Amino acid sequence: xxxxxxxxxxxxxxxxxxxxxxxxxxxxxxxxxxxxxxxxxxxxxxxxxxxxxxxxxxxxxxxxxxxxxxxxxxxxxxxxxxxxxxxxxxxxxxxxxxxxxxxxxxxxxxxxxxxxxxxxxxxxxxxxxxxxxxxxxxxxxxxxxxxxxxxxxxxxxxxxxxxxxxxxxxxxxxxxxxxxxxxxxxxxxxxxxxxxxxxxxxx
Amino acid sequence: xxxxxxxxxxxxxxxxxxxxxxxxxxxxxxxxxxxxxxxxxxxxxxxxxxxxxxxxxxxxxxxxxxxxxxxxxxxxxxxxxxxxxxxxxxxxxxxxxxxxxxxxxxxxxxxxxxxxxxxxxxxxxxxxxxxxxxxxxxxxxxxxxxxxxxxxxxxxxxxxxxxxxxxxxxxxxxxxxxxxxxxxxxxxxxxxxxxxxxxxxxx
DNA sequence: AGGGTAGTTGACTGAGCGGTCAAGGAACGC
DNA sequence: GCGTTCCTTGACCGCTCAGTCAACTACCCT
Numbered sequence: 001x002x003x004x005x006x007x008x009x010x011x012x013x014x015x016x017x018x019x020x021x022x023x024x025x026x027x028x029x030x031x032x033x034x035x036x037x038x039x040x041x042x043x044x045x046x047x048x049x050x051x052x053x054x055x056x057x058x059x060x061x062x063x064x065x066x067x068x069x070x071x072x073x074x075x076x077x078x079x080x081x082x083x084x085x086x087x088x089x090x091x092x093x094x095x096x097x098x099x100x101x102x103x104x105x106x107x108x109x110x111x112x113x114x115x116x117x118x119x120x121x122x123x124x125x126x127x128x129x130x131x132x133x134x135x136x137x138x139x140x141x142x143x144x145x146x147x148x149x150x151x152x153x154x155x156x157x158x159x160x161x162x163x164x165x166x167x168x169x170x171x172x173x174x175x176x177x178x179x180x181x182x183x184x185x186x187x188x189x190x191x192x193x194x195x196x197x198x199x200x201x202x203x
Numbered sequence: 204x205x206x207x208x209x210x211x212x213x214x215x216x217x218x219x220x221x222x223x224x225x226x227x228x229x230x231x232x233x234x235x236x237x238x239x240x241x242x243x244x245x246x247x248x249x250x251x252x253x254x255x256x257x258x259x260x261x262x263x264x265x266x267x268x269x270x271x272x273x274x275x276x277x278x279x280x281x282x283x284x285x286x287x288x289x290x291x292x293x294x295x296x297x298x299x300x301x302x303x304x305x306x307x308x309x310x311x312x313x314x315x316x317x318x319x320x321x322x323x324x325x326x327x328x329x330x331x332x333x334x335x336x337x338x339x340x341x342x343x344x345x346x347x348x349x350x351x352x353x354x355x356x357x358x359x360x361x362x363x364x365x366x367x368x369x370x371x372x373x374x375x376x377x378x379x380x381x382x383x384x385x386x387x388x389x390x391x392x393x394x395x396x397x398x399x400x401x402x403x404x405x406x
Numbered sequence: 407a408g409g410g411t412a413g414t415t416g417a418c419t420g421a422g423c424g425g426t427c428a429a430g431g432a433a434c435g436c
Numbered sequence: 437g438c439g440t441t442c443c444t445t446g447a448c449c450g451c452t453c454a455g456t457c458a459a460c461t462a463c464c465c466t
Contacts, residue, residue, distance in 0.1 A: 195397050
């Protein structure tokens with residue numbers, strides 16, 4: 001009945017699970033979570049329905065697994081991006097760029113994040129990850145403030161503001177309303193950085 | 204079968220329709236569009252199922268009507284807010300503030316916008332309204348640029364960036380992670396304005 | 407009063423849903 | 437070859453869903 005969390009999968013099993021996750025990710029992102037049925041997923045892969053329930057307890061659990069995978073992937077990408085940055089400000093800028101690029105590349109994940117944020121059944125799964133990322137960014141902002149690189153302010157609030165810009169612009173790119181050219185990305189990053197910079201006596 | 208678009212409603216009819224719209228808005232926002240059934244709506248109001256289909260062709264059409272109402276309300280609020288502003292920059296600032304305040308006040312509408320943006324069946328309904336609002340804001344930005352009040356840049360891109368900040372911060376307020384105090388709003392508006400201001404030789 | 411229209415009822419339909427399960431096949435260690 | 441575990445099948449279950457409709461009531465106009 002319940003799928004044990006520690007089930008040992010053979011290679012065949014791993015591959016099948018991957019297929020399910022990948023195909024479901026694409027369908028959920030394209031057609032929406034609720035409108036996509038389990039029947040549609042297994043039929044799309046040409047397998048029996050029991051296969052689905054061999055690997056997952058429910059459709060909900062599958063989405064949670066997808067979201068978790070995506071969050072870990074994003075986080076790893078961010079960590080790698082800021083690893084060899086010198087100053088706090090540089091870490092912030094690289095973090096912003098890496099997040100935007102990842103979100104553009106992983107369109108399906110991004111859409112699922114957007115959906116999950118609107119559904120009480122899944123939004124809690126996002127919060128932890130978002131909180132970690134925001135706290136992280138806020139730490140860099142606080143350092144930059146201490147170093148006098150940017151204006152003083154609430155680091156978490158500003159992190160969220162940046163996240164808002166990032167999210168919305170990626171949305172535009174996915175909708176085809178914005179070409180993700182270096183110039184456009186620079187403009188977005190610049191908006192954020194000058195927003196952080198705040199009032200200055202000299203620039 | 205189909206509800207005529209020009210059906211004459213008596214006062215009683217208008218009130219019933221209002222009840223349906225209001226109750227459905229609350230349920231859709233709270234529980235999600237797909238998980239909320241027509242049965243749940245009519246039972247919540249203590250009426251028969253036929254009532255629903257007397258006023259609306261489908262659950263989808265009802266959501267579309269709600270979204271349309273909400274967009275018109277927001278737009279009216281924005282227009283009123285910037286009516287008596289002197290400079291382009293002041294119009295921008297008042298527009299931002301009015302949008303944030305409206306979104307905080309109309310939590311249900313805001314959540315439905317968020318959901319609709321993730322669902323291909325409804326996102327087209329939002330686009331027109333968003334485009335109008337963005338074009339409008341972009342016009343003020345262009346004027347401000349021409350007047351030398353802010354740095355040159357792509358007005359539409361910057362409008363979207365502001366919209367992104369607005370959206371994300373309102374989200375935070377609704378999640379209880381941010382108190383919408385004047386100071387917090389000022390910080391958000393300031394982030395946007397300095398982002399717009401961009402590089403300056405003097406401030 | 408009476409006739410028309412606006413509004414209402416709730417049982418009903420047919421389809422589709424998420425999820426189950428007994429049975430059977432494939433891979434692997436022995 | 438044989439037993440065990442891993443995996444797969446697809447008919448099936450109970451239920452809920454969006455949407456229908458014939459019969460009915462409330463209201464308004466004359």
